[in-house]
Structure formats: C-alpha cells, structure tokens
Amino acid sequence: MDRLSTKTLSQIAQPVPGYDRSALRPGILHFGVGNFFRAHQAAYLDRLMNMGLAQDFAIIGAGVMPGDAQMRETLAAQDHLYTLVEQSAERSDARVLGPIVDYIAPGDHRRVIATLADPAIRIVALTITEGGYFIDAATGHFDRAHPAIAADAADPDAPRTVFGLIVAGLRARRAAGQAPFTVMCCDNIPHNGDVTREAVAGTAQLSDPALADWILANVAFPNAMVDRITPATSDRERRMVREDFGIPDQAPVFCEDFIQWVLEDNFPAGRPPLEKAGVEFVADVTPWELMKIRILNGGHALIAYPAGLLDIHFVHEAMADAQVRAFLQKVEADEIIPAVPPVPGTDLAGYFDRVAERCANPKIGDTVRRLCLDGSNRQPKFIVPTIAHRLDRDQPVEGLALGSALWCRYCAGTSDSGAMIAPNDPNWDRLLARAAAARSDATAWLGMVEVYGATGSDARFAQAFARWLAMLWDRGTRATLDAYLGG
Numbered sequence: 001m002d003r004l005s006t007k008t009l010s011q012i013a014q015p016v017p018g019y020d021r022s023a024l025r026p027g028i029l030h031f032g033v034g035n036f037f038r039a040h041q042a043a044y045l046d047r048l049m050n051m052g053l054a055q056d057f058a059i060i061g062a063g064v065m066p067g068d069a070q071m072r073e074t075l076a077a078q079d080h081l082y083t084l085v086e087q088s089a090e091r092s093d094a095r096v097l098g099p100i101v102d103y104i105a106p107g108d109h110r111r112v113i114a115t116l117a118d119p120a121i122r123i124v125a126l127t128i129t130e131g132g133y134f135i136d137a138a139t140g141h142f143d144r145a146h147p148a149i150a151a152d153a154a155d156p157d158a159p160r161t162v163f164g165l166i167v168a169g170l171r172a173r174r175a176a177g178q179a180p181f182t183v184m185c186c187d188n189i190p191h192n193g194d195v196t197r198e199a200v201a202g203t204a205q206l207s208d209p210a211l212a213d214w215i216l217a218n219v220a221f222p223n224a225m226v227d228r229i230t231p232a233t234s235d236r237e238r239r240m241v242r243e244d245f246g247i248p249d250q251a252p253v254f255c256e257d258f259i260q261w262v263l264e265d266n267f268p269a270g271r272p273p274l275e276k277a278g279v280e281f282v283a284d285v286t287p288w289e290l291m292k293i294r295i296l297n298g299g300h301a302l303i304a305y306p307a308g309l310l311d312i313h314f315v316h317e318a319m320a321d322a323q324v325r326a327f328l329q330k331v332e333a334d335e336i337i338p339a340v341p342p343v344p345g346t347d348l349a350g351y352f353d354r355v356a357e358r359c360a361n362p363k364i365g366d367t368v369r370r371l372c373l374d375g376s377n378r379q380p381k382f383i384v385p386t387i388a389h390r391l392d393r394d395q396p397v398e399g400l401a402l403g404s405a406l407w408c409r410y411c412a413g414t415s416d417s418g419a420m421i422a423p424n425d426p427n428w429d430r431l432l433a434r435a436a437a438a439r440s441d442a443t444a445w446l447g448m449v450e451v452y453g454a455t456g457s458d459a460r461f462a463q464a465f466a467r468w469l470a471m472l473w474d475r476g477t478r479a480t481l482d483a484y485l486g487g
Helices: 036-039 041-050 066-078 108-118 147-154 160-176 192-207 211-219 234-244 286-309 315-320 322-339 348-359 370-374 375-382 384-392 398-410 429-437 449-457 457-476 477-485
Strands: 026-032 058-062 083-089 092-097 100-104 123-126 182-184 226-227 255-256 260-266 280-282
Touching: 026 108, 036 083, 036 255, 041 058, 058 108, 058 322, 066 100, 066 286, 083 234, 092 123, 092 211, 100 108, 108 160, 123 226, 123 322, 147 160, 147 192, 160 192, 160 211, 182 192, 192 322, 226 234, 226 286, 255 286, 255 398, 280 370, 286 315, 286 322, 286 370, 286 375, 286 384, 286 398, 286 477, 315 322, 315 348, 315 370, 322 348, 322 384, 375 384, 375 398, 375 449, 384 449, 384 457, 398 429, 398 457, 449 457, 457 477
Parallel strands: 026 058, 026 123, 058 100, 083 255, 123 182, 260 280
Antiparallel strands: 083 092, 226 260
C-alpha cells in the first residue's frame, strides 16, 4: 500500500469510515482546512456520519491563502481521506476520517462563489486563525481600511479575502431569492460569531450598503467555544502513522484525546444533530469562552515564553520543569482563575487541573515554539484583557506583568543561552526593534497600543512590567522566576 485512498481502505487495520462516502452530499463549505479543523469540527461530523446521520452535511474545503494549495493537493491525492490519531498519556488510537469530499483551490473565486450560492450549502465555517479577521487592535473593531478589504470593495466580483468571498456568495443568494447560509466561526477569538458578523457586514458595507443591511437582518453568526490541542504535522507524525498504524498518510493529524465544542444554537438554515456527537448547545457561550481563553490560552502564553527562553523544545518538557509549572500554577491561581466568572456546571480549579494534565501529555509532541507563535495577535486576546480586568478592580497583576515581560524578552531574539530565536510572529521585525529599545525604556514595548490599548499606560502594570523586564535582562529567566515564586 503506497498511499491512503478509497481503494486502499480495505487494507487498513484501523477503523475507517463506516458510511458510503459516495452517497454523501455537501452541506458545509469550510475556509481554512488546517489541523485544528480536521481534528475538531470534521471529527464531530465523522462521528455523526458513522451513526448514519448528517449524510447531507459533507464538507467542501476552500483555500484562500497560497499556502493552502499544498494541503489541497495532498488531500486530493488521498481522496480527501486522512488519519486522526488521538493520544492520551497511556495510549494512541488512530482512525481514518472521510467527511471532506472536495477542496477548492485558492484563487478559484468563481467556484467558491458558485458553491456558496448553492442552496445545499447551509453552513459556511471558518478556522482562519486569530489574526485573520482584520481587527484594528487600537479600536478592537474590524478594520475596513485594510488594503485587502479595500481591494475586495473595489472589485467585489473577484474577491480575495474570506469575507469578500462570503459577501459575494450572500449577494448571489439574495439575488436568487434564496435563504442565506449560517456563518459559523470556529476560531479562538472572544465572541467569534460577533467578530465575524462585523467583518462580513463591514466588507459588504463598502460596496453594497443595502446588502450589508440584509446580512445584519438575516444571516446568523453563532458564537462558539472550541478546544482541542492539535500540534502541527511533521515528518515525525507521518513516519509514526505509517510505522505504528500501517497507514501511508501524507496528511495525518495528531491530537490529544480531549475535545470540547460549546455552541450557540442559531442555525436558521438547519444544522447537523451535533449534540448527538457531544457538542454542547447553550443560549450564551460567553462563560465557557472566557474560561477557555483566560485559563487555557492564557496559560499557554505563560508556559511559552519562559520555556522558549530556557531552550525547552516540547510543551510536556516545559510542564516537567518545576519552575515553569510552578509559575503557571501560581499565576493561574492568584490572578487568572479569580478573573473568570462562574461557568454553569464547572469547577474552575478542576478545569485548570485538567488543562495542566493535558499540557503535560508527552504523546502530543506539542512544541513550545507553536505556543510562542503570533504573540502580537494572541496577547491582546488572551492576556491583556485579564490584566485590564484586574486593574479595573485594583487587584495585583505581578504574575501577568512578568508573563508580558517574558514575551518582550523572547522577542529580543535570543534565549538565555544566547541561541538565536527564529522569527516567530508576523510582526517579528517590529517586535525585535521594540524589544531592543525596551531594554532601557519599557515604554517602547508598552506603547504598542494595538496590543495593550490603555493598559500599557497604567502605572501599576507598567512599573511591574519594567521591574520584571530589567530583572530578566540582569539575572536571567530562572533567577527571575525564583524571585516571583518566592514572593
């Protein structure tokens, strides 16, 4: 067996789709066919299809960025099949998934729009990363002046952004007298449905204000909280899936055995019975969203930068480091968990214990570098709001200030050992310059209004940040963590 495909499924000893894929009918168009989507939303759909359900909600992928072309080619060569390997600390289980039936190449806007106009498509879903929503960090709102959005407004029939494509599809449906699809964001952004609504309507407003009004009045944008740790795939994972499970898959996905999806039930055009696959439907996703973003994603940021400065490669190795783990536990207990409102049916301390257990899972192979990635987009969403929350209540922010100082020190581009840190942010060059300037003047870093907003100028936070940053430069990461942990 040289390649995973429909013809070779019978040769695979692991579980494979128990449904007739030739009988599936598309009902979802998904932008951003990356590892998280394939380990999360697609995994739920596969579970339903194996129950004999959701056969009319198969997925068509759509590429937007040039880099999506490689994934499209790889999946197409495998009949859009791929292997999902779920890993706990004790065991690994593999199965082949098949809910994706097609994948439109990036740049083929005509086919994307035609597919969006098809009334069979009832859900348009997105996982385009936190940085893909054209949010002006200074205002917290959609940036209509962004050059990519302005280009779509100037040529709305040949859009290049996800939002321009969605607007074009909705325009075609309105012109044909068809009901709109639901737009379902599955990215890790606070109030992600509301953010997506603003982006879609804002894009439409620039070229067709009447269409923007129709979108606001008729299109549903449910909010969601999604969770599953899903590392990037490398040759290591491709080798493991072949050697351990006998599957020659060029696009396997490895993930933890934990999965969660909390979703507002707002799907006027219909939806799969996802509750039967374990999705929790709620009237307001906000409590779960804040819990996850502040405790899990904020916790990832606390692990990332001290570990990166200490040349630790894997996240489970960082969790095995007594200082890094104690730093995470203290900041979570003292500053983050108290800033999370109650969540129905959930013990927040127990939730954090499960987060720590997940991060310590040695099977996942999640890297510290992945957690360090894109801090300029992640810090304003996962760390700064908690700092602002506590400052508003005149509560201490020592641990969070140290976490922010560690990010600044990491962006100086060398670890404590002097090893070079490769660029790890879309704004890396700008961050390098600011981090260098902040060594003598902390305001050079805190003046990034797009990251810190007004929080950077708050004297309580700024003084703590400057003190910790100076200590990191003078004494190093380990001595600084000792100082913080020692009170």
